[in-house]
Amino acid sequence: MVTDTRYVWVQRSAVVLAAFSIAALQATVPLERVNWHFVLPRLFYVAILFSAVHDGWRGGLITAGLCSGLILSLKQTDTTLHHAMESVVFCFVGTGTGILTERLNAAYQKIQETSEAMKRAERLSAIGQLSAGLAHEIRNPLASIAGAAQILGRAPALDEKQSRCVTIIGQECTRLDRLLTTFLNFARPRPPKMGQAALEPLLENVAALAEYRIGRRGITIERRQQGKIPSLYCDPEQLEQVLLNLLINAVEASPDGAAVILEAGADRRNVWIRVRDEGSGVAPGDIDKLFDPFFTTKENGTGLGLPVAHQIVGQMHGWLDARRNPGKGMTFSVHLPLQRKGV
Ligand SMILES: Nc1ncnc2c1ncn2[C@@H]1O[C@H](COP(=O)(O)OP(=O)(O)OP(=O)(O)O)[C@@H](O)[C@H]1O
Ligand SMILES: [Mg+2]
Incomplete structure (x- = not known):
């Protein structure tokens, strides 16, 4: 569906203008020109279908109503019944096409959402498989580094700079371990306990x-x-x-x-x-x-x-x-x- 409101209004005005032009043209054609009087009302369908496709069933019905009003206002008495029947068909076509288009749009959107979700799931699974193993491997040496830093930190001969470095090693190991835990939870989630x-x-x-x-x-x-x-x-x-x-x-x-x-x-x-x-x-x-x-x-x-x-x-x-x-x-x-x- 079109979302730019300016564009939507230009479209609607064009449809109304087209409908009035067709009616004006029909009013000027003499009744004896039967072929013309057969063709011109068919042109209203273009406007009705266009509205239904772009504005849904409401748009289709409103344009069908407008076209019916115009066609009936021509007051060509010998064809009034014919025009009244045509108006019913206008409304039917406008509403039906609108409903169908809305359903197709909804189905298309759903397909797009599902395909996005599938792409994401594939991406997640590829990333998960590749990196979970790696993350697991990093965890063991990381625990050794953290342990060694702890032992070093207890040594009495450390000056202030050295002990600050040891503290930084410990803090960074904790941060990395937290990151790996989050990542592993993500890559290999535990099933929920419902x-x-x-x-x-x-x-x-x-x-x-x-x-x-x-x-x-x-x-x-x-x-x-x-x-x-x-x-x-x-x-x-x-x-x-x-x-x-x-x-x-x-x-x-x-x-x-x-x-x-x-x-x-x-x-x-x-x-x-x-x-x-x-x-x-x-x-x-x-x-x-x-x-x-x-x-x-x-x-x-x-x-x-x-x-x-x-x-x-x-x-x-x-x-x-x-x-x-x-x-x-x-x-x-x-x-x-x-x-x-x-x-
Ligand atoms: N309420 C919010 N308002 C604005 N931006 C948000 C909000 N929630 C999430 N975000 C955006 O989404 C991004 C991803 O969020 P996510 O929670 O996945 O990771 P993070 O917050 O960046 O990292 P972590 O959760 O590890 O601290 C954030 O970096 C932020 O840009
Ligand atoms: Mg966050």
Whole structure:
């Protein structure tokens, strides 16, 4: 569908102009010229089909109505019944083509989304297989380096510079180990341990954990709930991990003193949990990369937080999406089915 509103209005005006031109032409052709009177009303179909394809069934129906009005207003009395019947066909063709086009567009969009998801899954699997082995191999020597640094650090003869170097080695080993653990969790995720869990205490817990990460930045986490939420069938530990990742991202993107909203609700089929912030947001061109492994704009980011979250929610038969807020910041939403599905 066309989204540029200026272009849409130019198109609509062109259709209206074309319809009026056809009617004006028909009004000037004498009734004896039967062939012309057969051909000209057929031209209205071009305008009707064009509107239906671009504006859906509403566009098709409105243009069909306009063309019917024009054709009937010609007041060529001997053909009024014929024109009235033609008007019915106009409406039928306009609405039918519009509905068909809308369905085709929806199917095309779904195919595109599925193909994107498949491409991502293939990429993840290739990266996962290649690097998981490597990460595993790095971990053992890393543990030896950390152990050796610890032993060195205990030596009494170290001067200040030497002991600072030993501390740096220890800290960097811890950082690398954390990165490798996150990566291995991502590359070889553990299957979820599904069970029934109440959402409220889980959200309370996650909010408390995230507040711990805020420090002195004055950011508040506001909890909101729409209606009563039934207990969820999920892996509570993994869901906490997902929400904590989203909250930490939101806090990191927010300016000091801002609010981050943690909101939950349910409809008939799904429970949704949203994390909304008023932070820096994501550039429009980057929105499709958010769930790609290693996409990060942070100096010390791994770019694995969101891909891991996406993967975990998928394993629980739910989905995670990201939207830019109309004003400022981002909203990430986790959707989980209420009905128990086989895992
Ligand atoms: N709420 C948000 N607002 C703005 N940008 C965001 C938000 N959440 C994620 N992002 C963008 O998405 C990128 C990827 O996020 P992800 O959580 O996967 O990794 P990271 O946060 O960079 O690293 P890590 O999670 O290891 O700290 C971030 O670097 C940031 O650019
Ligand atoms: Mg993150």
